[in-house]
Amino acid sequence: MPTTELNLTTVALADLRPDPANPRTHDARNLAAIAASLREHGQVEPLLVQRATMMVIGGNGRAEAMRSLGWKHARVALLDVSDVEARKLSIALNRTGELAGWDEAVLARHLSDLSELDGAFDVSNLGFSGAEMDALVAAYVVDVEQQAAPPAQPATTQGAAPAASAAPAEAGTGLPPGAAPAPMPASTVKVVQLFLSDATMEPFQMAVRKLAEQYGTDNITDTVYRAVLSEAGEWR
Numbered sequence: 613m614p615t616t617e618l619n620l621t622t623v624a625l626a627d628l629r630p631d632p633a634n635p636r637t638h639d640a641r642n643l644a645a646i647a648a649s650l651r652e653h654g655q656v657e658p659l660l661v662q663r664a665t666m667m668v669i670g671g672n673g674r675a676e677a678m679r680s681l682g683w684k685h686a687r688v689a690l691l692d693v694s695d696v697e698a699r700k701l702s703i704a705l706n707r708t709g710e711l712a713g714w715d716e717a718v719l720a721r722h723l724s725d726l727s728e729l730d731g732a733f734d735v736s737n738l739g740f741s742g743a744e745m746d747a748l749v750a751a752y753v754v755d756v757e758q759q760a761a762p763p764a765q766p767a768t769t770q771g772a773a774p775a776a777s778a779a780p781a782e783a784g785t786g787l788p789p790g791a792a793p794a795p796m797p798a799s800t801v802k803v804v805q806l807f808l809s810d811a812t813m814e815p816f817q818m819a820v821r822k823l824a825e826q827y828g829t830d831n832i833t834d835t836v837y838r839a840v841l842s843e844a845g846e847w848r
Contacts (some may be wrong), residue, residue: 621690622685623661625684626684628659631702638672647681648738649737652737658671716748717752723738723745827842
């Protein structure tokens with residue numbers, strides 16, 4: 613079993629050498645999210661540094677974000693590893709994190725809760741855009757309500773089912789006068805987020821705002837929840 617020790621210490625950022633062949637890239641959005649985390653929480657984990665060369669093995673993005681914030685020092689773990697071991701670590705640490713996934717229902721719940729509990733919450737500080745958050749929360753809430761809804765009644769065998777009365781379509785929907793939108797099939801609920809692109813997010817948000825006014829709600833979770841109950845005849 614390897615016996616590499618974590619020798620924790622504080623060093624000047626100027627003494628650290630960025631990995632000149634780092635296979636991991638950090639774009640502006642990624643660096644902005646890292647910097648936001650550092651501003652809010654400080655440095656909560658050390659950079660991994662090869663002692664012999666002072667090259668950063670793990671944490672090149674964090675080191676760059678620290679410099680952009682004007683920081684002068686960082687906590688590091690100095691590792692006595694060879695160049696070969698350093699390169700293996702560089703790839704393995706990044707790859708193992710990349711192989712992890714998200715439980716999107718749990719993530720959506722956390723984002724929704726944070727937006728309601730923290731008045732200063734900015735989802736972009738966590739690396740998400742507002743559109744991405746709305747898509748996640750909308751898909752999660754609709755999916756939960758769909759699962760809670762009673763099962764559909766089997767189709768009658770005594771002839772065609774009576775046609776539902778069509779409510780007049782709202783202006784701007786593209787539907788003929790007197791036509792009503794077809795109900796969303798249950799099979800599409802779980803992938804609704806796929807249709808919330810940059811082009812469709814604005815009309816989606818407009819629809820949610822109109823529903824919010826109708827039901828007296830102030831967040832997307834309660835709005836969708838009450839709208840679903842209303843359609844089921846359970847909201848008064």
